[in-house]
Amino acid sequence: MPTTDTAATGWRAARRIAAGAATALPAEDVPLDRAVGRVLAAAVPARTDLPGSDTAAMDGYAVAGAGPWQVIGRILAGGPVWTRELRPGQAVEIMTGAVVPAGTVAVLPYETADLSGTTAAGKPHIRRAGEDARAGSELVGAGRLVTPAVAGLLAQAGADGVAVHRRPRVRLLVTGDEVVSAGIPAAGQVRDVFAPMVSALVVAAGAVLAERLVLRDDPGVLAERLAAPDADVVVVTGSSSAGAADHLHRVLEKLGAQRLVDRVACRPGGPQLLAALPGGRWVTGLPGNPFAGLVAAVTVLQPLLYALTGRPVPLAPRLPVRGDVVVTAAVTRLVPVRLAGDHAVVVPGSRPASLAGAAAADALAVLEDGWTDGSPADLIPLG
Known part of the structure; x- marks a missing residue:
């Protein structure tokens, strides 16, 4: 049954509800070069020992036994493997990454090599086969975000493709007879600011903006686009308050949606909502005022x-925040701030309908009951 309780949800509670409302989408296989920024849906085993052979960790000389050493050849990375075992007193010039010959006890770096010496003191500078991973062992676990470094590691161990969670497809519905999509708005009109802003937020969260539409204030048209398939999440802007338009x-009630969040005790952005549609799809309602919609x-x-x-919500850094802001017990304030070394400073003059403050800011500071000028607060980065 649809939820009808409209008591405002606390800001932190609303975020927890949103983060816990859904589970990760099913897996799909993608080439490794398209996996960065995605979350692994299954553990990835190493297909080979890593490294696959004993290799030189530095440019220098591979030496056997005690010195002095006689240089009898050269080994290049990617070149032919040295097939003979080095005898004590022998050395070969070797490049980083080349397979060391059997009998090697150390690699003397060019910078410190003394071939007339009697011992190979210090680090051996040899990467031993399998020291990072053994073939068949788990290299990276399920649930891990594929960073550039993770992608490089997977490539080192022989992976060509991986299973990652599918990206959510998002449909953006910008409502309002006054909204125009391009050019300079005439008197009584406003530009659609949500297309570029929500697109960036969607991409930053690892999703795809599959469709953007500007709709007139018509409940029938809104219901039709909410019910349309091929979107996991529908974002509706400008229709979540209680005005005549x-x-x-009302449309969500007719569609049998369950409201999980209906108004949030925060300023700006109070008239927002999150609802679950039948069939495992989601709707978020954002206020039409641009800064309120961003919040x-x-x-x-x-x-x-x-x-x-499949990604956890990033941890919010916490810094002292300085500025002249009034915070009441019942309402969380989200204000734009600039970073200033070991603290943040409130950008003055922010208003629900203006993005000027947020555009000049590095983050939104979450100011709650008990905050005073200079007290620490969580920061939500805007980059």
Whole structure:
């Protein structure tokens, strides 16, 4: 049954609900070069020992036994493997990454090599076969975000493709008879700011903006686009409040949606919502005022997308925040701030309908009951 309780949800509770509302989407196999930024849906085993052979860790000389050593050849990385075992007192010039000959006790780097010496003191500078991973062992576990370094490691161990969670497909519905998509708005019109802003937020959370539409204020048209398939999440802007043109609540009730969050005790961005549609799809409602919509997007939209991609919500850094802001017990304030070394400074003059403050900021500071000028607060990066 649809939820009808409209008591405002606390800001942190709303984020927890959004992050816990969904599970990661099913897996798909992708080439390794397309996996960065995705979350592994299955553990990846090493296909070979890593490294596969004993190799030189430095440019220099591979030596056997005690010195002095006589240089009898050269080995290049990628060149023919030296097939003879080095005898005590012998050395070969060797490049980083080349397979060391049998009998090698150390690699003397060019910078410190003394072939007339009697011992190979210090680090041996040899990478032993399998010291990073053995063939068949788990190299990277399921649930790990594929970073550039992870992708490189997987390639080292022979992976060509991996199973990752599918990216959520997002449909953005910008509502309002006054909204125009391009050019300079005329009197009584406003530009669609949500297409570029929500697109960036969606991509940052690992999802795909599959469709963007500007809709007139018509509940029938809104219901049709909410019910349309091929989107995991539908983002609706400008229709989540209680005005005469705000149809989202009534449309969701007719569609049998379950409201999980319906109004949040925060400023700006209070009239926002999160709902579950039948069939395992989701709707987020963002206020039409641009800064309020941005706050709502980081409150319920991004945590939901992280859950669908399999990523945890990133931990918010915490720094002292300085500025003149009034915080009341019942409402969380989210304000734009600039980073200033070991603290953050409030950007003055931010308003729900203006993005000027957020555009000049590095993060949103989460100011809660008890915060005073200079107290620490969580920061949500805007980069």
